[in-house]
Amino acid sequence: MSDTHAQTVSFVRDTMLPAATPPVREAGAIKWLRENLFSGPVNTILTLLGFAIVWFLIATFWDWFAHSVWNAGSLAECRQIIAATWGESARGACWAVIRDRWNQYVFGFYPMDLYWRPTMTFGLLMVALAPVLFSASRTIRRTVLAITAVLTLWAMVVLGAPAGWLAFAAAVLIGGFLISERHVLWLLPFSIVYPLLGVWFLWGGSLWGPIFVLVGPLLGWIAWTLVSRIAPMLGVVAAILVTVLFWLLYAGDAAADAERLLSLSIQTVRSDRFGGFLLSVTIGVAGIALSLPLGIILALARQSDMFLVKTLSVIFIEFIRGVPLITLLFVASLLLNYFLPPGTSFDIILRVIIMVTIFAAAYMAEVIRGGLAALPKGQYEAADALGLDYWKAQRLIILPQALKISIPGIVSTFIGMFKDTTLVTFVGLYDPLKSMSDAVRASTDWKGIYWEPYIFVGAIFFLICFGMSRYSMYLERRLQRDHR
Amino acid sequence: MTKTVFLGTVAAVALTTGAALAQEGSTLQQVQQRDELNCGVNTGLVGFAAPDASGNWTGFDIALCRAVAAAVLGDPNKVRFVPTTGQTRFTALSSGEVDVLARNSTWTFSRDTDLALDFVGVNYYDGQGFMVNRELGVTSAKELDGATVCIQTGTTTELNLADYFRANNLSYTPVNIDSNAEGEQQYMAGACDAYTTDVSGLAATRAAFADPENHIILPEIISKEPLGPAVRHGDNNWGDIVRWTLNALVAAEEYGVTSRNLEELVRSSTNPEVQRLLGTTDDLGAMLGLDAEWARRAILAGGNYGEIFAANIGEQTPIGLARGLNAQWTQGGLLYAPPFR
Numbered sequence: 001m002s003d004t005h006a007q008t009v010s011f012v013r014d015t016m017l018p019a020a021t022p023p024v025r026e027a028g029a030i031k032w033l034r035e036n037l038f039s040g041p042v043n044t045i046l047t048l049l050g051f052a053i054v055w056f057l058i059a060t061f062w063d064w065f066a067h068s069v070w071n072a073g074s075l076a077e078c079r080q081i082i083a084a085t086w087g088e089s090a091r092g093a094c095w096a097v098i099r100d101r102w103n104q105y106v107f108g109f110y111p112m113d114l115y116w117r118p119t120m121t122f123g124l125l126m127v128a129l130a131p132v133l134f135s136a137s138r139t140i141r142r143t144v145l146a147i148t149a150v151l152t153l154w155a156m157v158v159l160g161a162p163a164g165w166l167a168f169a170a171a172v173l174i175g176g177f178l179i180s181e182r183h184v185l186w187l188l189p190f191s192i193v194y195p196l197l198g199v200w201f202l203w204g205g206s207l208w209g210p211i212f213v214l215v216g217p218l219l220g221w222i223a224w225t226l227v228s229r230i231a232p233m234l235g236v237v238a239a240i241l242v243t244v245l246f247w248l249l250y251a252g253d254a255a256a257d258a259e260r261l262l263s264l265s266i267q268t269v270r271s272d273r274f275g276g277f278l279l280s281v282t283i284g285v286a287g288i289a290l291s292l293p294l295g296i297i298l299a300l301a302r303q304s305d306m307f308l309v310k311t312l313s314v315i316f317i318e319f320i321r322g323v324p325l326i327t328l329l330f331v332a333s334l335l336l337n338y339f340l341p342p343g344t345s346f347d348i349i350l351r352v353i354i355m356v357t358i359f360a361a362a363y364m365a366e367v368i369r370g371g372l373a374a375l376p377k378g379q380y381e382a383a384d385a386l387g388l389d390y391w392k393a394q395r396l397i398i399l400p401q402a403l404k405i406s407i408p409g410i411v412s413t414f415i416g417m418f419k420d421t422t423l424v425t426f427v428g429l430y431d432p433l434k435s436m437s438d439a440v441r442a443s444t445d446w447k448g449i450y451w452e453p454y455i456f457v458g459a460i461f462f463l464i465c466f467g468m469s470r471y472s473m474y475l476e477r478r479l480q481r482d483h484r
Numbered sequence: 485m486t487k488t489v490f491l492g493t494v495a496a497v498a499l500t501t502g503a504a505l506a507q508e509g510s511t512l513q514q515v516q517q518r519d520e521l522n523c524g525v526n527t528g529l530v531g532f533a534a535p536d537a538s539g540n541w542t543g544f545d546i547a548l549c550r551a552v553a554a555a556v557l558g559d560p561n562k563v564r565f566v567p568t569t570g571q572t573r574f575t576a577l578s579s580g581e582v583d584v585l586a587r588n589s590t591w592t593f594s595r596d597t598d599l600a601l602d603f604v605g606v607n608y609y610d611g612q613g614f615m616v617n618r619e620l621g622v623t624s625a626k627e628l629d630g631a632t633v634c635i636q637t638g639t640t641t642e643l644n645l646a647d648y649f650r651a652n653n654l655s656y657t658p659v660n661i662d663s664n665a666e667g668e669q670q671y672m673a674g675a676c677d678a679y680t681t682d683v684s685g686l687a688a689t690r691a692a693f694a695d696p697e698n699h700i701i702l703p704e705i706i707s708k709e710p711l712g713p714a715v716r717h718g719d720n721n722w723g724d725i726v727r728w729t730l731n732a733l734v735a736a737e738e739y740g741v742t743s744r745n746l747e748e749l750v751r752s753s754t755n756p757e758v759q760r761l762l763g764t765t766d767d768l769g770a771m772l773g774l775d776a777e778w779a780r781r782a783i784l785a786g787g788n789y790g791e792i793f794a795a796n797i798g799e800q801t802p803i804g805l806a807r808g809l810n811a812q813w814t815q816g817g818l819l820y821a822p823p824f825r
Contacts, residue, residue: 334576338579428527428572428576430527437665438528439534443535443537444534444803448692
């Protein structure tokens with residue numbers, strides 16, 4: 001058959017045709033437009049509608065943005081400047097309010113001469129996070145740590161930090177950078193003590209408190225090694241018992257005594273001085289750091305075969321998920337006052353952090369349970385076949401896969417929780433969005449200002465949440481093991 | 485065995501709670517021990533309570549807190565201002581988180597009785613009114629038939645509005661708003677014909693407009709809103725201290741005692757009432773459990789009632805409130821401090 005075809009052809013071209021330019025419709029911008037914006041009648045209509053809406057928004061708000069005033073002492077002054085520059089009937093944005101009150105949006109009522117303390121705490125947070133979040137990629141880690149070090153030190157100098165603390169921060173930041181270049185996991189001990197350090201930097205007081213909090217687990221570990229030799233089963237119980245008893249009975253007095261011997265105190269800052277983004281970030285970071293482990297434990301408990309463990313965790317999760325966060329916050333701020341003996345002061349921010357944490361943990365548990373359920377049964381059986389015990393199987397085989405599947409859900413919960421920190425406005429704390437804006441509006445200078453604070457705070461929230469979202473996408477790509 | 489343990493635990497808890505309650509003692513002792521007055525204030529209300537750019541609180545209610553702190557602790561700055569919201573204010577007081585609540589709260593029957601609060605006096609006589617755009621051509625609230633009215637939800641103003649319109653056989657459409665700032669925004673955007681809240685709030689709002697001359701506050705005042713400081717039920721001595729500190733400020737204005745001429749009057753005043761007030765004769769302070777100079781310090785903290793009014797919300801300030809009902813009884817107002825003797 002094949003040679004009959006060849007014989008019927010009288011002419012065979014022996015040179016290639018020169019490549020012709022593609023038709024105009026099939027190349028360049030026009031092709032992109034046709035494929036992406038005008039690929040059919042419905043899409044064309046939607047595209048035009050979209051353009052119309054964007055145009056409408058720009059046309060409506062452009063003059064407002066264009067007539068921005070950055071330097072003024074009050075809203076009335078802003079209006080004068082706008083009227084003088086762009087005419088009587090012109091309207092404009094008065095960003096001078098942000099310029100005037102930015103410190104309250106960022107730090108709340110934190111003492112002005114101590115602004116460097118939260119700044120330093122935040123800078124060191126990045127060092128503490130390096131082995132946890134940026135352990136894989138050296139370039140990213142290097143960039144993040146270098147930028148953090150430069151910005152933190154610069155901000156501390158600008159905010160007038162004492163030379164000693166400046167040297168301390170420089171030592172930790174630069175030391176952290178150098179250690180992470182050698183071996184990033186060597187920073188893990190710093191990550192473990194960081195929460196206590198951070199609390200001390202933010203609230204101040206005596207360093208002996210955090211030190212003796214650390215001593216508890218140390219004594220527990222000694223008890224564990226001693227008791228495990230005699231009765232291995234009782235080791236864990238003894239360790240926990242010793243730690244908790246030490247904290248409850250001795251830590252407070254010991255810290256007070258040590259303080260008397262050698263004072264390691266910095267100026268105390270009370271919780272009611274916290275506000276703005278300092279408050280949001282404090283609650284958010286604490287909530288995120290605490291709710292993930294708690295959520296994992298709850299998810300595992302819910303999957304457990306042990307009746308009591310399973311029932312308790314189901315009740316906890318369903319109860320917390322069934323109650324609005326505001327209810328929990330009201331319980332924390334109002335109801336607890338009636339139950340606690342009069343005169344006890346149980347820090348309001350701590351109460352809020354606890355409530356936000358258990359709220360986020362309940363959601364987290366369900367997200368992670370989804371990840372656990374998505375794993376094929378074969379993985380569990382393979383772990384069993386290898387002879388791993390429960391914890392080893394979870395740690396080495398189940399959780400790494402389940403957590404990887406759950407990353408988008410976990411980060412969603414984080415983002416939701418971070419935004420929910422603005423709800424603390426209802427218990428009289430100064431969140432940046434509402435309480436702080438209302439407080440700013442309560443001064444006669446800025447009464448009547450409305451959109452500018454909302455836009456400013458919204459933009460910063462967007463930046464933080466967008467950052468978290470991008471990080472989760474990076475993590476998903478990095479952990480991708482299957483081929484698609 | 486278990487029963488005994490249980491009963492023992494209950495007894496122990498009861499004992500410790502009892503001990504804690506007994507320890508609580510009088511509010512005055514607590515405040516002196518703490519060396520600080522916890523004062524519940526608004527999270528932010530123009531002229532009444534507002535933090536400035538460096539976090540210092542100023543305002544009409546704040547001045548009262550400072551006067552009490554000065555009288556009790558000798559220093560007007562020994563106050564911790566606890567910002568409270570509309571929802572948390574009364575619980576904060578009754579749970580002991582604050583010692584006195586100076587948060588522009590209306591003295592009503594149910595709050596005084598059912599909520600177990602004691603309103604010790606009135607520091608500002610307010611009332612609910614309406615603001616409309618001049619172009620609407622309305623000169624009286626009676627002409628507001630069929631109007632849309634912006635109204636803050638969850639406040640007494642809601643009930644007052646409904647009562648007033650029903651009593652006058654008028655109809656209205658409420659536009660619910662959450663905060664004063666939102667109310668201004670809605671009103672300016674034309675979402676409602678009239679904006680209703682306390683007249684002091686309306687005046688402050690109007691003062692912040694770009695075109696205050698185009699808006700009028702209607703003459704009708706449809707409710708009584710006596711705003712005053714409150715304390716917990718059950719500690720009458722503490723209530724007396726706050727009540728008489730307020731009275732001292734009012735009386736000082738009546739007798740012409742200001743923060744400026746106080747020192748001079750202490751030396752030279754021949755008016756027996758002034759002498760008793762300032763503690764130069766008769767030790768009135770001892771009857772309160774304070775020293776003789778308590779009222780001097782309270783007046784020096786921010787001036788007498790008139791000075792406080794003028795500095796925070798008076799006609800010289802952007803808020804520009806006239807004294808009106810808040811003038812002394814001798815000037816046709818309602819301020820009438822009982823005699824100091």
